[in-house]
Amino acid sequence: xxxxxxxxxxxxxxxxxxxxxxxxxxxxxxxxxxxxxxxxxxxxxxxxxxxxxxxxxxxxxxxxxxxxxxxxxxxxxxxxxxxxxxxxxxxxxxxxxxxxxxxxxxxxxxxxxxxxxxxxxxxxxxxxxxxxxxxxxxxxxxxxxxxxxxxxxxxxxxxxxxxxxxxxxxxxxxxxxxxxxxxxxxxxxxxxxxxxxxxxxxxxxxxxxxxxxxxxxxxxxxxxxxxxxxxxxxxxxxxxxxxxxxxxxxxxxxxxxxxxxxxxxxxxxxxxxxxxxxxxxxxxxxxxxxxxxxxxxxxxxxx
Numbered sequence: 001x002x003x004x005x006x007x008x009x010x011x012x013x014x015x016x017x018x019x020x021x022x023x024x025x026x027x028x029x030x031x032x033x034x035x036x037x038x039x040x041x042x043x044x045x046x047x048x049x050x051x052x053x054x055x056x057x058x059x060x061x062x063x064x065x066x067x068x069x070x071x072x073x074x075x076x077x078x079x080x081x082x083x084x085x086x087x088x089x090x091x092x093x094x095x096x097x098x099x100x101x102x103x104x105x106x107x108x109x110x111x112x113x114x115x116x117x118x119x120x121x122x123x124x125x126x127x128x129x130x131x132x133x134x135x136x137x138x139x140x141x142x143x144x145x146x147x148x149x150x151x152x153x154x155x156x157x158x159x160x161x162x163x164x165x166x167x168x169x170x171x172x173x174x175x176x177x178x179x180x181x182x183x184x185x186x187x188x189x190x191x192x193x194x195x196x197x198x199x200x201x202x203x204x205x206x207x208x209x210x211x212x213x214x215x216x217x218x219x220x221x222x223x224x225x226x227x228x229x230x231x232x233x234x235x236x237x238x239x240x241x242x243x244x245x246x247x248x249x250x251x252x253x254x255x256x257x258x259x260x261x262x263x264x265x266x267x268x269x270x271x272x273x274x275x276x277x278x279x280x281x282x283x284x285x286x287x288x289x290x291x292x293x294x295x296x297x298x299x300x301x302x303x
Contacts, residue, residue, distance in 0.1 A: 029124060033106060033153065034072065035118055036155050036166050036168050051072070052072040053072075054070050055069050057294070058291040058292075058293060059293050065093050066291070072084060072087075080111060083109050089145065091145070100145065102145065108120050117158050120155045128144070130144040130146055130147055138181075141195075144176075148175075149176055150174040152169075153168070163212055164209075164211040172203075175199075179198045180197050195237075196240075198239070200237050201236040203234070206229070206230050210226045211223050220262070225259065226256075227257070230254075231254070234250045235247045247286050248283075249284035250282060250283075252282040254280060254282060255279045256276055256277065257276065257279065261273045268303065270299070271298070274297075277293045
């Protein structure tokens with residue numbers, strides 16, 4: 001019979017098993033929206049304010065390492081309504097290229113329906129146009145700190161017993177200014193291997209999340225989570241001859257495992273570790289969001 005400890009060991013094994021490492025985990029940022037994440041507490045905090053700060057590290061395509069930070073503030077106006085605002089940054093390094101920049105601001109409102117359901121509506125606001133340059137040439141999306149798109153974000157969460165379910169969509173309303181063409185780089189450049197994204201047109205994503213929280217000991221809380229993300233259609237770019245091309249294989253499913261470990265420091269402060277890795281990826285990920293593995297640590301305080 002599987003115990004809670006057995007389940008935790010299996011999830012950790014699946015995250016670090018070499019058959020999983022080297023795949024990819026991609027999304028446009030909405031899987032980290034607070035209301036779409038698993039709930040680690042049975043009730044909303046009695047305090048009206050919450051502040052979170054976190055860091056993340058990950059491994060991306062083309063031997064690129066990524067490091068991100070975020071700062072988030074939530075305000076609870078009533079038992080039913082709250083607002084969240086999050087600022088993100090990202091740095092990427094690899095292939096003798098290093099970049100850093102502000103990423104996006106996420107703003108969303110949450111409305112609780114009864115005791116089991118939560119509706120979220122918000123937006124992702126880009127803080128850069130996704131067209132950083134090096135030596136006068138545009139860099140691929142893998143070195144951009146934001147997708148550069150203004151996106152609508154909406155989702156619905158529902159709890160059945162201890163199982164937590166979320167469905168959400170993120171749809172770009174604008175596109176970015178990226179102008180990367182691999183053919184413009186020298187034949188011996190590693191960037192010749194990257195997908196061209198000149199006049200990039202990125203499709204939207206939908207996600208589902210199923211989570212099951214349990215306690216491991218007196219203080220440690222654990223939530224394993226299954227996270228499928230579907231990219232709704234093939235992305236497009238304009239080639240060096242000015243012809244619009246579909247990027248075959250960019251539509252499709254990414255299936256991820258996540259595990260959340262939450263440790264309370266006291267009644268108002270928590271530390272949280274999140275680990276994630278994919279089982280299934282799309283054939284093409286031109287947006288540069290692919291992660292073979294990601295780990296993040298955040299601190300939160302209610303006041």
